[in-house]
Amino acid sequence: MNQYDPIRPASSSFALDRQNKKVFGVCAGIARYLGVSTLWVRLFFALGTILGFGTLALVYIAIALIAD
Numbered sequence: 115m116n117q118y119d120p121i122r123p124a125s126s127s128f129a130l131d132r133q134n135k136k137v138f139g140v141c142a143g144i145a146r147y148l149g150v151s152t153l154w155v156r157l158f159f160a161l162g163t164i165l166g167f168g169t170l171a172l173v174y175i176a177i178a179l180i181a182d
Contacts, residue, residue: 127147128143128144128147128181129143129147129181129182130142130143130178130181130182131143131145131146134146134152136156137178138174138178139178140159140174140177140178140181141155141156141159141174142155143181159174
């Protein structure tokens with residue numbers, strides 16, 4: 115089940131989600147910003163990292179360093 119309220123609008127600005135984080139909070143922050151489940155964002159990043167030969171891992175690290 116989605117932990118975010120589907121009636122509440124998505125966040126208007128991106129920020130790392132330090133309360134629901136697993137590593138840096140990038141996927142949780144993206145999920146909150148888009149208003150989707152963190153599971154889908156994490157799966158996207160995992161598959162993208164595997165299929166893209168690590169490219170999304172670099173993007174993830176860049177977002178973690180730049181955001182907040």
